[in-house]
Amino acid sequence: MPYHARTxxxxxxxxxxxxxxxxxxxxxxxxxxxxxxxLAAVLLNKVKLGKANTIEYAEMKRRFGWEFNGxxxxxxxxxNLSARPVPQRKASPLYEKIRQDFGQSGTWERGFVGVGxxxxxxxxxxxxxxxxxxxxxxxxxxxxxxxxxxxxxxLVMDVxxxxxxxDYGMDRPAYVQAFMKAIDWRVVERRFESSTFRPGLAMxxxxxxxx
Amino acid sequence: MxxxxxxxxxxxxxxPGFTEPWxxxxxxxxxxxxxxxxxxxxxxRDQLKVGKSGTIEWAEMKRRFAWEFNGxxxxxxxxxNLxxxxxxxxxxxxxxxxxxxxxxxxxxxxxxxxxTGGIRGVGWVILxxxxxxxxxxxxxxxxxxxxxxxxxxxxLVMDVxxxxxxxGFGLNRAEYVEAFFNVIDxxxxxxxxxxxxxxxxxxxxx
Numbered sequence: 001m002p003y004h005a006r007t008x009x010x011x012x013x014x015x016x017x018x019x020x021x022x023x024x025x026x027x028x029x030x031x032x033x034x035x036x037x038x039l040a041a042v043l044l045n046k047v048k049l050g051k052a053n054t055i056e057y058a059e060m061k062r063r064f065g066w067e068f069n070g071x072x073x074x075x076x077x078x079x080n081l082s083a084r085p086v087p088q089r090k091a092s093p094l095y096e097k098i099r100q101d102f103g104q105s106g107t108w109e110r111g112f113v114g115v116g117x118x119x120x121x122x123x124x125x126x127x128x129x130x131x132x133x134x135x136x137x138x139x140x141x142x143x144x145x146x147x148x149x150x151x152x153x154x155l156v157m158d159v160x161x162x163x164x165x166x167d168y169g170m171d172r173p174a175y176v177q178a179f180m181k182a183i184d185w186r187v188v189e190r191r192f193e194s195s196t197f198r199p200g201l202a203m204x205x206x207x208x209x210x211x
Numbered sequence: 212m213x214x215x216x217x218x219x220x221x222x223x224x225x226x227p228g229f230t231e232p233w234x235x236x237x238x239x240x241x242x243x244x245x246x247x248x249x250x251x252x253x254x255x256r257d258q259l260k261v262g263k264s265g266t267i268e269w270a271e272m273k274r275r276f277a278w279e280f281n282g283x284x285x286x287x288x289x290x291x292n293l294x295x296x297x298x299x300x301x302x303x304x305x306x307x308x309x310x311x312x313x314x315x316x317x318x319x320x321x322x323x324x325x326x327t328g329g330i331r332g333v334g335w336v337i338l339x340x341x342x343x344x345x346x347x348x349x350x351x352x353x354x355x356x357x358x359x360x361x362x363x364x365x366x367l368v369m370d371v372x373x374x375x376x377x378x379g380f381g382l383n384r385a386e387y388v389e390a391f392f393n394v395i396d397x398x399x400x401x402x403x404x405x406x407x408x409x410x411x412x413x414x415x416x417x
Binding site for chain 2: 003040045048050053057061062064066068075093115117119120128129131132133137139140141147148184190193194
């Protein structure tokens with residue numbers, strides 16, 4: 001069952017981001033989808049052929065998280081941006097949880113923006129640990145280092161150079177500010193409220209039950 | 212603010228194929244991850260409150276955090292999917308049928324998981340479920356923090372750090388992997404899958 005590249009038409013006219021930048025960013029994303037499908041198919045085929053103990057299998061396996069997360073993180077990132085951004089609702093369960101875990105919403109934001117300013121290439125992600133319900137702002141080195149096990153990603157910000165250099169040059173703080181202003185908080189709140197449950201999962205299992 | 216607390220895993224000292232010192236050392240090591248997760252989280256939170264979130268100390272603690280957190284969480288899931296009274300996976304279970312659906316045959320999955328456990332390096336092997344599509348993957352993590360698939364949920368977790376292997380099996384990692392397979396708690400794995408199939412209010416699933 002291959003992954004399909006999604007279109008993100010709601011990004012047209014995103015304030016603070018040029019069409020040129022978004023076009024190349026979406027093109028880059030499609031490459032991750034393609035490579036995720038390719039690696040997954042080749043890996044499974046190696047096992048079928050009894051070649052799971054080879055160095056090729058091992059190194060493709062080691063690489064898999066880089067491609068898969070490059071796909072998934074971009075989807076979450078594009079999804080939580082909007083040409084018609086929606087501010088955080090003060091009555092939402094997420095807002096309440098942020099206040100509970102960070103004291104004030106402003107403190108959380110300083111922390112998230114601080115993570116986005118870290119030296120290096122990667123992602124800033126607001127996550128929720130489903131075991132304790134606790135929120136964390138986390139840093140990922142590139143796509144594949146630093147994600148907490150089992151966590152639910154709520155808000156995702158790309159800080160690879162490709163995300164801003166075309167429009168902002170070396171001024172990463174200006175990009176981060178533009179990002180913060182373009183968030184659709186309804187999406188973020190929905191992720192918090194609907195947790196790990198996804199319709200895709202229920203469908204896959206129900207289909208199998210029926211068959 | 213919740214702190215993380217060390218959980219108890221009394222069954223570890225009775226695992227067939229594993230020694231008591233192996234279990235005790237492993238539990239002591241796990242405790243250090245819990246302590247350091249709490250410590251790092253507390254220091255970063257305090258620094259954030261006093262406006263020190265732009266410092267290099269904060270940044271490097273932030274970069275390190277998942278190493279400690281995952282070291283804690285992965286050990287908990289690993290201990291939890293081992294049992295002193297093991298049984299073979301039930302071919303009628305949801306997890307068995309899901310494995311057959313995604314990998315063609317159960318034995319192919321098992322071969323893929325075991326060989327992933329043979330990858331050169333230090334880390335973990337995870338059978339993970341992608342909730343977006345319901346698809347299963349055998350995943351390799353380098354150490355605790357590199358390679359995890361974003362948003363996926365672990366169903367079965369195997370430690371392949373040297374501390375898990377050397378104490379009982381020396382350099383023979385393949386033998387350790389076999390011993391691990393003999394003590395998998397398949398009911399626990401089935402239960403993890405079942406939990407993920409239920410809609411959960413809010414972020415908390417357990």
